[in-house]
Amino acid sequence: MLAAARACGADAVRIAPATPPEPARARLAAAFARGDLAAWPYDAAYAAAAADPRTLLDGARSVVCVAVAYATPGRPDRRGHGRVSNYAWSEDYHRRMRALLGELARAIEDIGGVAAIACDTAPIAERAFAERAGLGWIGKHTNLIAPGLGSYVFLGEVVTSLELAPDPPLRKTCGSCARCVDACPTGALRGDYTIDANRCISDLTQRVGPIPRALRPLIGSWLWGCDLCQEVCPPTQRAPRDARAFAPLDAVTRAPVAADLLRLRSAEFKRRYARTALGWRGAAVLRRNAAVVLGNGLDRADVPVLEAALAADPHPLVRGHVAWALGRIGSPRALAALRARLRTETDALAVDEIRAALRRDSQPHPVA
Numbered sequence: 001m002l003a004a005a006r007a008c009g010a011d012a013v014r015i016a017p018a019t020p021p022e023p024a025r026a027r028l029a030a031a032f033a034r035g036d037l038a039a040w041p042y043d044a045a046y047a048a049a050a051a052d053p054r055t056l057l058d059g060a061r062s063v064v065c066v067a068v069a070y071a072t073p074g075r076p077d078r079r080g081h082g083r084v085s086n087y088a089w090s091e092d093y094h095r096r097m098r099a100l101l102g103e104l105a106r107a108i109e110d111i112g113g114v115a116a117i118a119c120d121t122a123p124i125a126e127r128a129f130a131e132r133a134g135l136g137w138i139g140k141h142t143n144l145i146a147p148g149l150g151s152y153v154f155l156g157e158v159v160t161s162l163e164l165a166p167d168p169p170l171r172k173t174c175g176s177c178a179r180c181v182d183a184c185p186t187g188a189l190r191g192d193y194t195i196d197a198n199r200c201i202s203d204l205t206q207r208v209g210p211i212p213r214a215l216r217p218l219i220g221s222w223l224w225g226c227d228l229c230q231e232v233c234p235p236t237q238r239a240p241r242d243a244r245a246f247a248p249l250d251a252v253t254r255a256p257v258a259a260d261l262l263r264l265r266s267a268e269f270k271r272r273y274a275r276t277a278l279g280w281r282g283a284a285v286l287r288r289n290a291a292v293v294l295g296n297g298l299d300r301a302d303v304p305v306l307e308a309a310l311a312a313d314p315h316p317l318v319r320g321h322v323a324w325a326l327g328r329i330g331s332p333r334a335l336a337a338l339r340a341r342l343r344t345e346t347d348a349l350a351v352d353e354i355r356a357a358l359r360r361d362s363q364p365h366p367v368a
Helices: 002-007 022-034 044-050 093-110 126-132 179-183 213-219 234-238 258-262 266-273 283-297 300-312 316-329 332-342 348-362
Strands: 012-017 062-069 115-118 153-160 222-224
Touching: 002 093, 012 126, 022 044, 022 126, 062 093, 062 126, 093 115, 093 153, 126 153, 213 283, 213 316, 222 283, 258 283, 258 300, 266 283, 283 300, 283 316, 300 316, 300 332, 316 332, 316 348, 332 348
Parallel strands: none
Antiparallel strands: 012 062, 062 153, 115 153
């Protein structure tokens, strides 16, 4: 099975029994009870399903867990450009992973097994099974850390009816290291191997609703996702960053100009981003994120593009975040644009954002 998985493109592969791991079910249930995943439609029933591979395949006996490294070299931050998480620089990884897992499933079926695949799109606790199989250990940043590969790995599973010899889990933890906890600007990481996803920048940039105002300044220049906790992780820093199959499509995908993204409309969005992992939430979410990045840039030169978006963007979610950005910059022109829009804005949430932005008029505003 190891040879078959590597032939299909896996960088690491291990086997876990398909029996439900009770610790994983308990961890998920506890996370739901704390409200860690309140922004997503998960509940105790989902936790039970995710911990039991028989949800995907009746008669499941084994779970083949694979890891594929995706890290590629980054580049220094540039003024006016937003940051995108490393995993989203290339074509949507789901396609590549499903193709790999499909090949492995066919190899299993060729020797008489029945197989079902999962790759971040089915209810299976993939990190828990990967940890159980010894593929790696779950770090304090809650990502799986694979020896020699670090945490920049895509995970996938093939659930099979075959009775395969399971691999032992690793006896490894992060010990006293807390670099990821210290690096998280929003305090999402608690240091006890749990995360409050409601405060996670990666989570915030992928939601479809408003980003809480108190957290917007902490997002910094992240347009999509966040890699801060992984960037400082020692095993990840030591791992190679040469995954050529996941090289950036182009410089714009890796680090878009935030002002250009704010002007993005559906046709151009589909042309540029439909085949990437940035494409699943739609153009309005990316424009919302671009507004936050521009607000955090505190550059008066960005006021004209924000002013135009406040007047013409068709989505009230975007207009609301643009209003916040203008209020954060706080220049006379920015405040004038907010007052002008307040006289014509009809969406209640956007009106609330404009009023909140104008209330910042009495506060000092650093400008570039």
